[in-house]
Amino acid sequence: MKSTIKDIARKVGVNPSTVSRVINGTASISNETKEKIYEAMREMDYHPNSQARRLVNGSTFTIGLVIDAGNSDAYSNAFFISSVSAIERVTQDRGYNLLITNSGNCQNQNAVENLILENKVDGVILPVSDVTDELIELLVSKEFPFVIMGEPEKELNQDYWVDMNNEQGGRLAVQHLIQSGYHCPMLFVEDKATVFEKNRIQGFQKQLELSGIECGESNIVECGTDAEQIIAKVNMVLHDFTKVDSIICTNNIVAFHVIQELKKGGKRIPEDMGIVAFDNYPLAEYMEPPLTVVDVNTYKLGELAANILFDKMKQIRKDDKKSLIDTQMIVRKSTRGRKEERQ
Amino acid sequence: MKSTIKDIARKVGVNPSTVSRVINGTASISNETKEKIYEAMREMDYHPNSQARRLVNGSTFTIGLVIDAGNSDAYSNAFFISSVSAIERVTQDRGYNLLITNSGNCQNQNAVENLILENKVDGVILPVSDVTDELIELLVSKEFPFVIMGEPEKELNQDYWVDMNNEQGGRLAVQHLIQSGYHCPMLFVEDKATVFEKNRIQGFQKQLELSGIECGESNIVECGTDAEQIIAKVNMVLHDFTKVDSIICTNNIVAFHVIQELKKGGKRIPEDMGIVAFDNYPLAEYMEPPLTVVDVNTYKLGELAANILFDKMKQIRKDDKKSLIDTQMIVRKSTRGRKEERQ
DNA sequence: AAAAAATGTGCAAACGTTTGCACTCTTTAA
DNA sequence: TTAAAGAGTGCAAACGTTTGCACATTTTTT
Numbered sequence: 001m002k003s004t005i006k007d008i009a010r011k012v013g014v015n016p017s018t019v020s021r022v023i024n025g026t027a028s029i030s031n032e033t034k035e036k037i038y039e040a041m042r043e044m045d046y047h048p049n050s051q052a053r054r055l056v057n058g059s060t061f062t063i064g065l066v067i068d069a070g071n072s073d074a075y076s077n078a079f080f081i082s083s084v085s086a087i088e089r090v091t092q093d094r095g096y097n098l099l100i101t102n103s104g105n106c107q108n109q110n111a112v113e114n115l116i117l118e119n120k121v122d123g124v125i126l127p128v129s130d131v132t133d134e135l136i137e138l139l140v141s142k143e144f145p146f147v148i149m150g151e152p153e154k155e156l157n158q159d160y161w162v163d164m165n166n167e168q169g170g171r172l173a174v175q176h177l178i179q180s181g182y183h184c185p186m187l188f189v190e191d192k193a194t195v196f197e198k199n200r201i202q203g204f205q206k207q208l209e210l211s212g213i214e215c216g217e218s219n220i221v222e223c224g225t226d227a228e229q230i231i232a233k234v235n236m237v238l239h240d241f242t243k244v245d246s247i248i249c250t251n252n253i254v255a256f257h258v259i260q261e262l263k264k265g266g267k268r269i270p271e272d273m274g275i276v277a278f279d280n281y282p283l284a285e286y287m288e289p290p291l292t293v294v295d296v297n298t299y300k301l302g303e304l305a306a307n308i309l310f311d312k313m314k315q316i317r318k319d320d321k322k323s324l325i326d327t328q329m330i331v332r333k334s335t336r337g338r339k340e341e342r343q
Numbered sequence: 344m345k346s347t348i349k350d351i352a353r354k355v356g357v358n359p360s361t362v363s364r365v366i367n368g369t370a371s372i373s374n375e376t377k378e379k380i381y382e383a384m385r386e387m388d389y390h391p392n393s394q395a396r397r398l399v400n401g402s403t404f405t406i407g408l409v410i411d412a413g414n415s416d417a418y419s420n421a422f423f424i425s426s427v428s429a430i431e432r433v434t435q436d437r438g439y440n441l442l443i444t445n446s447g448n449c450q451n452q453n454a455v456e457n458l459i460l461e462n463k464v465d466g467v468i469l470p471v472s473d474v475t476d477e478l479i480e481l482l483v484s485k486e487f488p489f490v491i492m493g494e495p496e497k498e499l500n501q502d503y504w505v506d507m508n509n510e511q512g513g514r515l516a517v518q519h520l521i522q523s524g525y526h527c528p529m530l531f532v533e534d535k536a537t538v539f540e541k542n543r544i545q546g547f548q549k550q551l552e553l554s555g556i557e558c559g560e561s562n563i564v565e566c567g568t569d570a571e572q573i574i575a576k577v578n579m580v581l582h583d584f585t586k587v588d589s590i591i592c593t594n595n596i597v598a599f600h601v602i603q604e605l606k607k608g609g610k611r612i613p614e615d616m617g618i619v620a621f622d623n624y625p626l627a628e629y630m631e632p633p634l635t636v637v638d639v640n641t642y643k644l645g646e647l648a649a650n651i652l653f654d655k656m657k658q659i660r661k662d663d664k665k666s667l668i669d670t671q672m673i674v675r676k677s678t679r680g681r682k683e684e685r686q
Numbered sequence: 687a688a689a690a691a692a693t694g695t696g697c698a699a700a701c702g703t704t705t706g707c708a709c710t711c712t713t714t715a716a
Numbered sequence: 717t718t719a720a721a722g723a724g725t726g727c728a729a730a731c732g733t734t735t736g737c738a739c740a741t742t743t744t745t746t
Contacts, residue, residue: 002462004702015726020704027705028723047460051403052702054394056731062442067428085410088445092454097463098443099405102431111435117390119345120440256629283626286599347732358696363734370735371693395732399701 003044011040023048062097063309064121066112068129083149083302087125090306096122103130110135116144123313125305128152128161145312147305151195151322160312162305164296165324166196170203173248173276173294176329178211180336182246182274186237187220188230188258189250197250200278204248219244227257234261246274246335252281255291259334274335278327289333296327346387354383366391405440406652407464409455411472426492426645430468433649439465446473453478459487466656468648471495471504488655490648494538494665503655505648507639508667509539513546516591516619516637519672521554523679525589525617529580531566531573531601532593540593543621547591562587570600577604589617589678595624598634602677617678621670632676639670 005023009016014033021027022037029037040046054060065087084100091098099121101111112135115121124139128150139146140158148161170187177185187204189197201220208219218241223233234257237244249255255277259269267273269289277284280295304323311318348366352359357376364370365380372380383389397403408430427443434441442464444454455478458464467482471493482489483501491504513530520528530547532540544563551562561584566576577600580587592598598620602612610616612632620627623638647666654661 005704006702016703017705017727018725021725024704027725030724033724047462049398049702050461050463051394051397052731053704054731055392055398055702055733056704058731060394065443067431084443085445088410088443089447092444092447100408100427100431100441100443101435102428104432104435118393119390120393252626253629256626281624281626283595283599283624283630286596286630287626288631348734349732359733360697360735361695364695367734370695373694376694392732395701396734397701398703398732399734401701 002049003046004049005046007044008037008040008046011044012036060097060120060122061095062099062121063091063306063313064099064101064112064115064124066101066103066124066126066130068103068127082298083305086299086302087306090303090310094310096310113138116142123147123309125149125309145309147309147312149301149305151199153195155321157321160308160318160321160323162301162308162323162325163196164301165326166199167203167206168324169278169294169296169327170200170205170248171207172203172327172329173278174204174207174211176292176331177246177248177274177276177335178207178213180274182335183213184243185219185246185248185274186241186244187248187250188223188233188254189220190223190225190254192220192222200250223254225253230254230257231261234258235265238262238265238267245272246276249275249277251279252277252284252287252291252293255334256287259287259289259291269334270336276329276335280330285332287334292332292335293330294327295330296325301325345392346389347392348389350387351380351383351389354387355379403440403463403465404438405442405464406434406649406656407442407444407455407458407467409444409446409467409469409473411446411470425641426648429642429645430649433646433653437653439653456481459485466490466652468492468652488652490652490655492644492648494542496538498664500664503651503661503664503666505644505651505666505668506539507644508669509542510546510549511667512621512637512639512670513543513548513591514550515546515670515672516621517547517550517554519635519674520589520591520617520619520678521550521556523617525678526556527584527586528562528589528591528617529584529587530563530591530593531576531597532563533566533568533597535563535565543593566597568596573597573600574604577601578608581605581608581610588615589619592618592620594622595620595627595630595634595636598677599630602630602632602634613677613679619672619678623673628675630677635675635678636673637670638673639668644668 005016005019008019012019012033014037018029018033019037022029022034065084088098099115101115103126104111112124112126112130115124116138123145125147126149128148131148131152136156136159140156146159148159149163151161151163152159174185185208187201189201191197192201204220221233221237223230247258249258255275259275262269262273269275276292276294278294280293284291284293304325308318308323348359348362351362355376357380361372361376362380365372365377408427431441442458444458446469447454455467455469455473458467459481466488468490469492471491474491474495479499479502483499489502491502492506494504494506495502517528528551530544532544534540535544547563564576564580566573580590590601592601598618602618605612605616612618619635619637621637623636627634627636647668651661651666
């Protein structure tokens, strides 16, 4: 049988409130009493009951993390999920628990709303893909603390979000290429309209400008997600943009198809064409050639999200509504690289 | 302000217990009263308070999932983590919540023990890598429901576990190779002593035997995890085991190094040497040649773990203490494959 | 037509904590 | 030396539910 605070009190011969105060250190208690209580707790293997605590405290000491049910793409899930570990650690360090839910509906109710309305969590972290107008409205109207992972399309004035710095990533990729002796980079994006692609494009263009390389819209190619289409675009580049000597791909898969087709066309990598890609799949270093990538520290990303959430929960206002984590280059063999960077 | 069951009762003019019974359907209530209560609940935006429920029910309606803090290997984490989605879904379908914790220590207490002792969860799923004797002892002594993911070294008689069927995976790989026209497969494992490697070896040998191919210990190579070592082993095979025409690698990384070295040695894949690997990294299909793999459905694995846990929680005895998920072949270009399997 | 069962509802205790108030006794400040 | 402050503890209410018992009314069974 589980022992309660009353059992301890009875055994020691004090009032339950005294035991509670010893446990929480909320009042000064004589050392003598304290000792007896601690000993009784040890003897009776006492552990506080979280549920009772939560009820009376009106706080769950739990935060919710929403995982995107719809998005089955193994990696983008993994990308998000690798920050889970960070979020979990921060949560635990603060004495909180981490509850996970998908964004789907259970019964007739939205799972996330359920979390909030039934008082299961004190705050929530959710991926931008799961943000709906109704959900935001609910969160805001209840003044419920939340942090979004990823940049929203349109910004309300209440929402805080964290993301990788795609603009900086775009700049970094160009910078690396220029420094490595390439002169005419091209950018392959899947879909120009996506928020993160827009930012990458912006960084790309900005850095080209800074480097004094002229660049019109024509240096950006929308290649979609389909292998055939990517291949077609590669050939277009090969025939129509003969000056192009390097390609920045929006992810590892695109890079793979690009490299494949370039090799087929007799191009040597990195000599004839340098390749950089966003993301860093576990096997990227084993591609041929090993892929130079723009990587992001997802641990830091998760950590940041969690810390901001806790600040909001404590009513500590952060002045910045958005927080970005800078990317870094991992230089491998698909670009010439500067000698000192070569790994 | 949040409305409570008492507010509803007052508004409708009934006793709180009546409202409770309507919500839970635990007694027959007149339709008239029911309707009035439902309406009041809607009007006042009532949602039950989980904490109070949990306290009185003595149940948390929450299960805990332990993620391995120590294991930072991106993929093996991803492997485990991709079953999270399944566990989450099962949990939600059953009206439960999912709490995540790492296995580390918070303050002076083991995080998992804390979960159990402080009554935060009703059951727990944990990876075999986090199983310690003390933890098992605690779980067993409290009769606390748990399921282990992965096969334990030594088996207590109280523990239930799920895992991929490594023995069947070993058999499957051999079977595929034989059917594809290879005659002398070799198995590259990282460490013979590991439980799952042992099982793979067993399946490997058994299937060879069934196929009438004689095979001593010599067909199994322990190649460690280091690139140099793997390369050395490949060359050893090339020189000393000239009859070998195919290699089964214990994971994608080993396969990569093996392929790399074989190509360097002038071997064509799959013509001169067939390669099969366990696991299916997101980029495996983009290797050169695309890698034929023994894959496991991690979603099913998670689902199984969760369902068994719920059975245990409901005191439904499963007769089998271990449950295995069979693997399947994904045939790509690194083996000749049978035509009809080729994808 | 009487007995038994079912329906519908209220009362109050219980779940295991925390905490405001009150009180006594000691210590410190003026 | 008296007043104020602090230390140490108890009492009882509160958090928001659920549920066993009780009871009245209706319906069903014999």
